Amino acid sequence: MFQFILKRLLLAIPTLLGVTILTFILLHLAPGNLAQTLAGENATPAQVARITHELGLDRPVYEQYGIWLSKLAHGDLGFSYRRQASVLSLIGERIGRTLLLMGSALALSIVIAVPLGVYQAFRRNTLFDRAASALVFIAWSMPTFWFGTILIALFAVQLRWSPVGGLQTIDTASFDWPSRLAHLILPAATLALVSLAGWSRYIRGSMVEQLQEDYARTARAKGLPATAVLFRHTLRNALIPFITLLGGTIPALFGGAVITEQIFAYPGMGQLFWQSATDRDYFTLLGMTVITALLVILGNLLADVLYGVVDPRVRYD
Numbered sequence: 001m002f003q004f005i006l007k008r009l010l011l012a013i014p015t016l017l018g019v020t021i022l023t024f025i026l027l028h029l030a031p032g033n034l035a036q037t038l039a040g041e042n043a044t045p046a047q048v049a050r051i052t053h054e055l056g057l058d059r060p061v062y063e064q065y066g067i068w069l070s071k072l073a074h075g076d077l078g079f080s081y082r083r084q085a086s087v088l089s090l091i092g093e094r095i096g097r098t099l100l101l102m103g104s105a106l107a108l109s110i111v112i113a114v115p116l117g118v119y120q121a122f123r124r125n126t127l128f129d130r131a132a133s134a135l136v137f138i139a140w141s142m143p144t145f146w147f148g149t150i151l152i153a154l155f156a157v158q159l160r161w162s163p164v165g166g167l168q169t170i171d172t173a174s175f176d177w178p179s180r181l182a183h184l185i186l187p188a189a190t191l192a193l194v195s196l197a198g199w200s201r202y203i204r205g206s207m208v209e210q211l212q213e214d215y216a217r218t219a220r221a222k223g224l225p226a227t228a229v230l231f232r233h234t235l236r237n238a239l240i241p242f243i244t245l246l247g248g249t250i251p252a253l254f255g256g257a258v259i260t261e262q263i264f265a266y267p268g269m270g271q272l273f274w275q276s277a278t279d280r281d282y283f284t285l286l287g288m289t290v291i292t293a294l295l296v297i298l299g300n301l302l303a304d305v306l307y308g309v310v311d312p313r314v315r316y317d
Helices: 002-029 034-039 045-055 061-073 089-121 127-141 144-158 179-210 214-221 226-247 247-262 268-277 282-310
Strands: none
Touching: 002 282, 034 045, 034 144, 061 226, 061 247, 061 282, 089 127, 089 179, 089 226, 089 247, 089 268, 089 282, 127 179, 144 179, 179 226, 179 247, 214 226, 226 282, 247 282, 268 282
């Protein structure tokens, strides 16, 4: 197992390097001028040229990339001239909040999608199955920003059961977890919609397939209760391909967090990414891309490791 993990981590290095190259090139091809943004609209060409030279933006792209990559190798993600802070400190301040949001949304999706998919497979082709499928397809088609706005209008404005947005109530202590959890409910529910609908359909299809396998028929023929066949035998096999989806969920959740955090004014990495893109803060965008790519690689690695936990037939030699 250790050799497998080490090999995967070594293979991740060229992948991460390719992501940085592609991102660096795309950011330099994007319209806009960082020096002009920093200097202001009324800056003279001389002032813009001076800032361009100070930032090294007048050098060839490959030379700029080499300097940035050298700093990255030493743990330096760059400096945000727009916010006058290191990119590492900006990300360090917000990554925990976004991971908490993504983790809550992930847990909520699993808690709802897996039982719903299993019960639909158990009661397939019934009225409940058709009604749940219709609701799932409706949820699947909902844009994240629209669903989040509806939740705010209903639960925060009309019913006043939840805060409108933000991290926590202003007049509370720095680490008031009840307040933070109250502010987390609506964003997590909105972000959970990104994966919940698709997962429930996937679990249903996988469970229906497993229930029709010979081992399930044999278990029922031996007189085992339906619940025992469902949970003791078929569910574990149905979850094996589902693990693949979990590994690829991180990019989708982070992409959804960009919109969700903007809607709820949640100060996480998604909001920072949106603001950095608006401000043309290239170095912050580069740093966040590296962190996100690293999280994706680690998520896929975790999915591969979980295969061996769920399926005893899998061995890593």
